[in-house]
Amino acid sequence: MKKSNKSRKGFTLLEMMLALAIICMIGGVIAGICAGISSSFGTTYNIDDSSDYAVLYAKGFENSFLAATQDSNATGQAYSWWIDESSTIPYLMCTGSGVTGSGKVFEPRFMGNSATESKWDVHMFFRYDENSNTVAYCIFIKDNYGKTTFSNFYEGSFWVPRFSTRVGSDSRKIEIDTTSNPLNEETFTNVFHYTAEEYAQIHTQVEARSSQGWYSAISYTC
DSSP states (O other): OOOOOOOOOOOOOHHHHHEEEEEHHHHHHHHHHHHHHHHHHHHHHHHHHHHHHHHHHHHHHHHHHHHTTTTHHHHOOOOOOOOOOTSSOOOOESSSTTTOTOEEEEOOOOSBBTTTTOEEEEEEEEEEEETEEEEEEEEEESSSSSSSSOOEEEEEEOTTTTTTHHHHOOEEEEOOOOSSOOOSSIIIISSSSSOOHHTTTTHHHHHHHHTOOBEEEEEEEE
C-alpha cells in the first residue's frame, strides 16, 4: 500500500500571527531609533545655531563698546547698549547722542520678520567691575519654534583698555543702567513671559547671578 505525501503550501494561521508580531516588534524598534535620531539632530542643530548667534551678539557688542570707549576724539557723547525687547526681531541696539543712523549694532538674519515671531528669543544682561575695568555680559537664547523648551546660555567678558587713566580728567564713565530689567526670575516670568517649564531650563544661571547686579542695559558717557 502506497502512502501519498501531499506538499503543504502557504502558512498556518499561527505562523502568520508570529510573523506579524515579529514585524511589528522590528518596526517599533526602528521607529524608536528614528525618533531618537530626529530628536538628537534637532537638539544638536539648536545648540550649534544658538551658539553661533550668541557669538555674533557678543562680538557685535564688544566691538561697538570698545570702538566708543577708545575714541579719544569723542567728547560729551552718550551711548547705551541693549536688546530691543519691543520688536519681534531681537536687535542689539546702541543709542544715544553719539550714535548716528538706526542704532542697530547687530541685525539677526534668522527665521522671522517684523510681522512674525522670530526663531530665537534673545535676552542680554551686563555687569561692570570698576576695580578691573571689566565689562561682563551673558546671553539667554530660547527656541520659539521648536517643540521643546530648548534654551542656551552664553557668557563672556572683556577689559576696557586705558579707561582707568582717563577717568578723573574728564567725564568718562561706564555705568550699568539700573532702571533697565534686572537679571532675576521675576524679569523672565513677568517681563519676558517664560513659562515655568522654560524657566526651569535656565534657573541655575539666573539664580547664580540674580544678586550680582546684572541689568539689561549698559551705558557709556565721555
